[in-house]
Amino acid sequence: MDTLNCIECFVRSAEAGSFAAAARRLGLTPAAVGKNVARLEAGLQVRLFQRSTRSLSLTEAGEHFLREAGGGLDILQVAMANLASRQGQPAGVLKVSMGVAFGRLYILPLLKEFLARYPDVQPDWRFDNRPVDLIAEGYDAAIGGGFELPPGVVARALAPAHRVLLASPNYLAARGVPQKPEDLSGHDGILIRSPQTGRIRSAMLRSGDGRETPLDLRARILLDDPEAACDVALMDFGIILVAMPHALPYLADGRLIRVLPDWYVDTGVISIHFAAQKQLPQKTRLFIDFVVEQFRLQGLDRRFSAR
Incomplete structure (x- = not known):
């Protein structure tokens, strides 16, 4: 589940354009979102975002990973939510x-x-x-x-x-x-x-x-x-x-x-x-x-x- 959480933080940050906006959506702190994205980058051994004090933009690898992972994340979350429904x-x-x-x-x-x-x-x-x-x-x-x-x-x-x-x-x-x-x-x-x-x-x-x-x-x-x-x-x-x-x-x-x-x-x-x-x-x-x-x-x- 840790990897799934990290992927969700990456996808929502890419959609929102900032760690702060993604954090508001996920109910986390911006620092927690940033750490999860950093853990994902470390695990994949690739940089997904170009970071500066004013902006957050996807790298070429980040854009490719978003295309591959974004839709799959939504489908997986729907499947998990439906499985969790009682009876x-x-x-x-x-x-x-x-x-x-x-x-x-x-x-x-x-x-x-x-x-x-x-x-x-x-x-x-x-x-x-x-x-x-x-x-x-x-x-x-x-x-x-x-x-x-x-x-x-x-x-x-x-x-x-x-x-x-x-x-x-x-x-x-x-x-x-x-x-x-x-x-x-x-x-x-x-x-x-x-x-x-x-x-x-x-x-x-x-x-x-x-x-x-x-x-x-x-x-x-x-x-x-x-x-x-x-x-x-x-x-x-x-x-x-x-x-x-x-x-x-x-x-x-x-x-x-x-x-x-x-x-x-x-x-x-x-x-x-x-x-x-x-x-x-x-x-x-x-x-x-x-x-x-x-x-x-x-x-x-x-x-x-x-x-």
Whole structure:
């Protein structure tokens, strides 16, 4: 097992680009990761990394060994994890990333049923409004939408990723209800910055009959969190553009009203993402199947559609 641990430290360091990043993923100290890599190099009698105070890069031998060993390590770890499962049941830590409000509203309610089926799985769920590096950060799965898949990651679709315009009844009573997209330019907008770039993303409104037009709202307040934007909209400050999962609770009780209900922004699909490998750990495969099943049974794919 010592050799396997050393190989894992090497592979994760190569993937992450540093001993420190690999250590965070493996739950070790950077010094321990560095020592394990040094032990592997000593055993193989070859240098795998070029080290400096600022960078860590693979040697030619290191690149060759990574190609040969990386995929085999993943397969071996899956086989060991599945063998360790008690009586054929999945077991082990299940590390999943999801958005804060989305996770609390739609994934946490599934926890009781999931653990009733698979009691030996230990959920380690992280709530973060950003796309994570699933492979480098060691996640089993991530749930989100509206961004491109990085290399080595695949996805199963859960629901459409649609965004809609909302405002409070008081705001619309005072400022008037927009009747067409061109009317939006005269209204105050509560705009949400991208958590990745800090910029206000441009958006194209789409109608049910296929027409498109740019969204044009006058910036009144800038925020970087959709739940905060909903709270500000409740204060009657303007119109917001938020994803349907955020909008549904406010629409259900009438605290916010959909503006231009025939129009929406299409940003793709909400999906569950996971590593593109032939043999997924049993815990990961069953979790993915479970979430897809629950979204279908609860009709969330239809509820998240703005059409």
